[in-house]
Amino acid sequence: MKKLLPLLLGIAFASGSAQAADLLGVYRDALGYDAQYAAARAARDAGLEKLPQGKAGLMPQINLVADTQWNDVKNKLRVSPTITLGPWLGRLVPERTSYSYNTNSWGVSLAQPLFRWQNWATYKQAGLAAASAETQYALAKQDLIERVTQAYFDVLMAQEDVATAEAQSTAIAEQLAAAKRNFEVGITTITDTHEAQARYDLVSANVIAANNELEVKRQTLAMLIGKEPEALQGLRSGVEITPPQPEDIGQWVGSAEQGNLNVLLGRSNLEIADREIERNRGGHYPTVDLVASHGRQSSGISQFGPGLGGTDSDATIVGLQLNLPIFSGGLTASKTREAVALREKARSDLENVRRRSALGARQAYLGVTSGLAQVKALEQALVSSQSSLDSNKLGYEVGVRVNIDVLNAQQQLYSTRRDLAKARLQTLMAQLKLKSATGSLTEEDIVAINNLLE
Numbered sequence: 500m501k502k503l504l505p506l507l508l509g510i511a512f513a514s515g516s517a518q519a520a521d522l523l524g525v526y527r528d529a530l531g532y533d534a535q536y537a538a539a540r541a542a543r544d545a546g547l548e549k550l551p552q553g554k555a556g557l558m559p560q561i562n563l564v565a566d567t568q569w570n571d572v573k574n575k576l577r578v579s580p581t582i583t584l585g586p587w588l589g590r591l592v593p594e595r596t597s598y599s600y601n602t603n604s605w606g607v608s609l610a611q612p613l614f615r616w617q618n619w620a621t622y623k624q625a626g627l628a629a630a631s632a633e634t635q636y637a638l639a640k641q642d643l644i645e646r647v648t649q650a651y652f653d654v655l656m657a658q659e660d661v662a663t664a665e666a667q668s669t670a671i672a673e674q675l676a677a678a679k680r681n682f683e684v685g686i687t688t689i690t691d692t693h694e695a696q697a698r699y700d701l702v703s704a705n706v707i708a709a710n711n712e713l714e715v716k717r718q719t720l721a722m723l724i725g726k727e728p729e730a731l732q733g734l735r736s737g738v739e740i741t742p743p744q745p746e747d748i749g750q751w752v753g754s755a756e757q758g759n760l761n762v763l764l765g766r767s768n769l770e771i772a773d774r775e776i777e778r779n780r781g782g783h784y785p786t787v788d789l790v791a792s793h794g795r796q797s798s799g800i801s802q803f804g805p806g807l808g809g810t811d812s813d814a815t816i817v818g819l820q821l822n823l824p825i826f827s828g829g830l831t832a833s834k835t836r837e838a839v840a841l842r843e844k845a846r847s848d849l850e851n852v853r854r855r856s857a858l859g860a861r862q863a864y865l866g867v868t869s870g871l872a873q874v875k876a877l878e879q880a881l882v883s884s885q886s887s888l889d890s891n892k893l894g895y896e897v898g899v900r901v902n903i904d905v906l907n908a909q910q911q912l913y914s915t916r917r918d919l920a921k922a923r924l925q926t927l928m929a930q931l932k933l934k935s936a937t938g939s940l941t942e943e944d945i946v947a948i949n950n951l952l953e
Contacts, residue, residue, distance in 0.1 A: 520728035522651050523949040526942070528724035529647045539639030546632020553625025556618030564794075565605035573597040598800070600809070606794025613789055613819075616781035624774040631767040638760040641940045648931055648948070650720040652924040655733050657713035663917040664706040670909045671699045694903050698910075732952040733920075740926055740951075742871055743933055748864045751937060755860035756853050758938035765849035772842035779838045782831035785823040792816045856936060863933035870926030877919040884912040927951075 530536065574596045612618055675695035682692050721727040743751065756762065793815045800809060824831070888908040894900030927948055934940040 519730040519732045519953075521732045521949050521952050522648065523945055525651055525720070525724055525728070525731075526644065526647045526945050528726070529643060532725035533643060533646075533723050536639055536643045539636055543632045543636035546635070547629050549625040549628040549632070551625075553622040553628075556615065556621050557612060559609055559611040562608050563605070564608070565603075567601065567603045569599070569601055570800075571597075571599045600799030602796070602798045604794065604796040606792055608792040609790065610820075611789040612786070614785070614787040616784045617778050620774050620778035620781055624771050624778065627767050627771045627774065631764060631771070634760055634764045634767065638764070641760065641935050641938075644940055644942070644945060645931060645935060647720075647723055648945070649928060650716070650723055651731065652928055653716045654713070654720055654731055656921050656924055657709070657716040658731075658733070659917045659920045660709040661706070661713050663913045664702060664709045667702045667910060667913050668699065668706055670913075671695060671702055671906060674905055674909070675699050691903070695906065698906050734923055734951055735953050738923065738951050740871060740874065740923060740930075743864060743867050743930065748861060751864050751933060752857045752860045754937040754939075755856040759852070759856035759859075759936060760938045761852045762849070762856050763938065765845070765852045769842070769845040769849050772838065772845040776835060776838040776842060779831065779835040782824060782827065782834070785821060788820045788822075790816070790818055790820045860933065860936040863929050863936050866929030867926060867933055870922060870929055873922045874919065874926060877915060877922055881912075881915050881919055884908070884915045888912050 576595070675692070675698075678691040678695045682689055717727055745751075794813070796812045796814075798810045888905070888911075891900050891904045891908040895905050931940060931944060931948075934944055
């Protein structure tokens with residue numbers, strides 16, 4: 500049985516690990532569930548429709564019109580008082596007449612724009628708007644990667660807090676028990692017991708707070724993926740984090756100023772503003788259209804009067820139509836000035852976004868480099884903390900150290916272990932933010948981090 504127990508524990512541990520979710524799986528769940536990302540996808544689909552809408556202004560417009568009417572006509576002859584109708588003329592020209600007839604007509608018209616500068620500028624704007632929709636969608640995907648990774652890492656860091664608090668609670672409980680035993684046999688004073696009890700009460704409160712924070716972080720992650728995973732894979736012990744390539748902050752800043760998705764979006768908005776000026780200036784330009792129509796009109800009465808048959812008329816018209824705007828009350832000029840002002844706003848917005856992107860790249864790069872240095876320092880500190888704890892335990896056993904020394908050494912060890920785990924996660928997050936600042940963050944970066952998990 501003693502030999503079988505470790506095997507059973509190993510199988511149970513492997514089974515639990517197999518059920519643990521990894522970062523890539525969580526991200527793919529978020530792709531299909533996150534409402535913010537779904538809204539961005541719908542917005543992209545709507546934005547792509549701008550292109551066919553703009554193209555419609557360059558295509559022919561064809562209309563079919565048909566109508567039918569029933570006509571009921573009543574006539575009353577008015578005669579001048581100085582004129583008297585004789586019996587013969589009265590019979591030839593009746594004083595009152597009435598008749599009814601039906602008229603039908605249909606027609607097909609075509610108008611093909613030959614020169615409409617406003618429509619051409621609108622078409623160019625539509626292409627830029629569709630490209631902007633794609634950029635906004637890519638931006639939403641980058642944002643989803645960051646949000647999912649941050650939520651995943653927040654759960655891992657909260658788990659580290661819980662593990663640290665529980666480990667401290669266990670260690671302090673053991674130290675409290677030892678202090679009580681030593682006091683009972685007269686080796687130590689009651690002070691050691693009181694100090695251990697105070698530490699134990701404090702860390703018990705920390706355990707409660709850490710578990711509460713863990714639940715909050717798990718619910719935040721569940722909101723992104725639609726479910727709460729039973730367990731998450733953490734970073735492998737002693738994992739190595741590579742520095743950013745190239746190791747030149749200037750190159751990363753330059754890439755951010757050119758490739759950041761918000762910068763690309765700002766450039767697109769500036770081009771759209773330029774086209775808007777052209778479109779409004781086009782209101783002063785003439786338009787030329789090719790027009791054609793064909794139709795038939797049928798009437799139940801002829802031109803010779805009622806009761807004498809009907810008429811059918813067919814007409815086909817082909818020609819060119821010129822429209823030259825002369826004065827529109829100053830509307831066109833005002834809209835042009837408005838578009839010029841909005842272009843200057845778009846230019847300033849682009850410059851602001853470029854500067855913010857450069858700042859974001861600098862901050863992220865420094866976050867990675869300082870994080871790597873912090874990881875190395877904490878790795879060394881962890882070794883030193885373990886040695887300190889071992890020395891204090893030995894010193895306490897031989898009587899050269901007091902209980903508070905052991906408690907402090909334990910707290911330092913667990914805190915260092917927690918800080919090291921958090922530093923690694925924060926450094927990986929800074930790497931993602933650096934990629935995002937340059938517009939190069941993709942699912943491949945999720946895969947790379949996923950390979951570092953247990």
